[in-house]
Amino acid sequence: MQTAVFDGDDTLWETERLYDDARRAARSVVEESGLSGNLWEQRQRLIDVENVRIFGFSPQRFPISCAQAYEVIGTGAGVKLDDAVGEAVYEAAASVFASPAPLVDGAEEILRSLASDWRLILLTKGAMEVQGRRIDDSGLADYFTELRIVDRKNEEVWSKIIEEFAIEPEASWSVGNSFHSDIQPAVSCGLSAIWIPAYVWEHEHEQADVVLPERTARLSSLREVPAFLDSQEWSER
Ligand SMILES: [Mg+2]
CATH class of the missing domain: 1.10.150 (DNA polymerase; domain 1)
Incomplete structure (x- = not known):
């Protein structure tokens, strides 16, 4: 799937x-x-x-x-x-x-449009309490079949998530803004990846000149994700 x-x-x-x-x-x-x-x-x-x-x-x-x-x-x-x-x-x-985080433009619409064809998982990094509240505030929780808050997203954590949720890497994508958390380790575990390097802080600045790994696409906004995924060919379909 x-x-x-x-x-x-x-x-x-x-x-x-x-x-x-x-x-x-x-x-x-x-x-x-x-x-x-x-x-x-x-x-x-x-x-x-x-x-x-x-x-x-x-x-x-x-x-x-x-x-x-x-x-x-x-x-x-x-x-x-x-x-x-x-x-x-x-x-x-x-x-x-204390302040709720505003949704990225189109976030809800995009998840709604993907939810019929895709199993959607939310994998978010940070403190349990803060992330739990952000998930609640977002109103997006119902679009996901699984939600997981982790304190880091390295290869080891990705492997565990893949195993736990029986993700088929060859038919699956990671979508995120952080090259080091969302892209590199996911691709190392066999997934494809969509990198949307939005506004990021200093800790992530080193990601500016990376060479894109295989099976990675760089998009400029979340709104481009559904059309991009639709355009991919699926061996599983
Ligand atoms: Mg992020």
């Missing part, structure tokens, strides 16, 4: 804008304390990428990175750090998890 495995964040719903909004709010707090918002933001972006190694994709990472950036630039500027400012920065940043 042909299966399409969809990614969630920045494939079906947009999270980057939420991060931008939260970062802007945290930056204002830093600026109000008299420090440079610009320096803070540069540092915050670096620290946040470094912190993936320590915190992974836990919901604490982003607010911690924001608070640490305040400490680093405050110390650098020789000012006395103010715990209240640090906490306000953390809180402003943590608002990223």
Whole structure:
């Protein structure tokens, strides 16, 4: 049976804008304390990428990175750090998890049109609580026969998912925005892949100049997915 495995964040719903909004709010707090918002933001972006190694994709990472950036630039500027400012920065940043993530244009329509011919699986990476809420907020859960939240999407995790859901790799596709999570490991496991490299954060920037693996198509929007899949020839059909 042909299966399409969809990614969630920045494939079906947009999270980057939420991060931008939260970062802007945290930056204002830093600026109000008299420090440079610009320096803070540069540092915050670096620290946040470094912190993936320590915190992974836990919901604490982003607010911690924001608070640490305040400490680093405050110390650098020789000012006395103010715990209240640090906490306000953390809180402003943590608002990223309180706001619902808007759906990517056409997300629901596309899943509805695919659902008659495809078994649809949602495989999303991140913290259980945050992802669970995003799935609920999205209103898309009913289009999927299976939903899975994982803390990483490497080859090992993909293999387990393939086995657990009896996915036939040669008749199945992974659809996602992250080359390293949605494309590379899925293709290594024998699936084909549709890569939609939408707006992504620094951690994913290294994906800009990758060489496309075999059986991988790069599309510029989710709206192109149904026509593209229809145009493929299926040995199973
Ligand atoms: Mg994603």
